[in-house]
Amino acid sequence: MQGRRLANGGRPLHATAKTLVIPPVSHLVYHIPVAQLARYRGHRLIVRSANPPQLVGQLGADDLDNLAYIQLCSLPSDTDDLIHWAEALAIELRLDEPARDFPLLYRYAKLLDNHPVRVVLPVVTGFEKAVKLALSLQFAVRLEIGQPERALIEPLAQTLDDYLHRSTVSQPIEYFHSLLLGLCHREPVSLWAIQEEDPALVRYVDEQGQEWLPGRLDGIDPGSEPMGFVERWGDGLLAEGAECAHCPHFDCCRGYFKWPRRDYDCDGVRRLFQTLEQAADELRGDLAAGPPAPGVKLQ
Numbered sequence: 001m002q003g004r005r006l007a008n009g010g011r012p013l014h015a016t017a018k019t020l021v022i023p024p025v026s027h028l029v030y031h032i033p034v035a036q037l038a039r040y041r042g043h044r045l046i047v048r049s050a051n052p053p054q055l056v057g058q059l060g061a062d063d064l065d066n067l068a069y070i071q072l073c074s075l076p077s078d079t080d081d082l083i084h085w086a087e088a089l090a091i092e093l094r095l096d097e098p099a100r101d102f103p104l105l106y107r108y109a110k111l112l113d114n115h116p117v118r119v120v121l122p123v124v125t126g127f128e129k130a131v132k133l134a135l136s137l138q139f140a141v142r143l144e145i146g147q148p149e150r151a152l153i154e155p156l157a158q159t160l161d162d163y164l165h166r167s168t169v170s171q172p173i174e175y176f177h178s179l180l181l182g183l184c185h186r187e188p189v190s191l192w193a194i195q196e197e198d199p200a201l202v203r204y205v206d207e208q209g210q211e212w213l214p215g216r217l218d219g220i221d222p223g224s225e226p227m228g229f230v231e232r233w234g235d236g237l238l239a240e241g242a243e244c245a246h247c248p249h250f251d252c253c254r255g256y257f258k259w260p261r262r263d264y265d266c267d268g269v270r271r272l273f274q275t276l277e278q279a280a281d282e283l284r285g286d287l288a289a290g291p292p293a294p295g296v297k298l299q
């Protein structure tokens with residue numbers, strides 16, 4: 001496979017100190033506002049705030065051990081306080097309006113001096129401009145893909161192609177990255193977990209301390225057996241004989257793209273799955289053909 005594994009002249013795929021690889025969550029993590037910190041101490045946490053001095057002031061050394069990452073939930077924020085604080089702690093920047101606000105990303109490049117940084121953004125019209133800039137600044141990216149409109153499939157396919165083949169792209173783009181590795185190693189992988197939307201693994205806590213299911217599930221009553229939600233949702237689609245019942249990508253998708261609209265047409269997203277599966281096969285073939293160059297690791 002040309003590009004991804006040994007992109008950039010044989011440089012490790014994701015082995016630089018500034019690269020952010022947040023593995024898909026495997027244990028319950030609470031996504032909390034910093035105001036709820038006292039109540040959730042002792043749990044695995046993602047802590048968010050729009051106010052960096054507040055994060056620095058309230059998160060102590062013991063808290064850092066339980067942090068998956070911190071999220072700056074609105075931009076712009078003055079991040080000077082964060083640059084020399086909690087070195088190597090991962091920071092996620094939330095870009096809700098990527099087509100409009102992507103130039104703001106320049107302001108956050110200095111965070112990379114001491115932190116891996118990931119940009120999370122919704123897949124909406126113009127999202128690809130923000131992805132390109134984020135990658136050129138050496139930020140990782142997480143796409144909130146949801147149920148993308150037909151017109152967004154082409155820019156998504158181009159973004160995937162850049163991730164797989166463009167030698168200047170050295171940072172992971174989720175969900176592509178974790179899915180590619182899972183498929184390559186033939187390990188079980190869940191799109192719900194990669195996207196941090198499996199309620200068995202992620203709970204969202206609002207400013208008032210109310211718990212919600214994560215991501216697109218936030219309107220559902222959290223008391224309604226969240227632990228088995230993904231399994232039940234997938235089983236229900238199979239039992240209905242819906243498109244999922246005949247889909248070769250069901251094992252890793254489990255009906256992710258059928259939420260919330262069950263009649264969503266999956267043709268476009270299945271094309272992305274196919275590209276990733278083909279890339280994973282090629283990557284596996286490359287790995288079987290010979291050991292990676294010294295220092296190269298696939299993680």
Ligand code: SF4
Pocket residue numbers: 243244245247248249250253254255256257258266269270
């Ligand atoms: S890609 Fe679509 S059809 Fe296939 S499993 Fe996912 S939601 Fe179902």
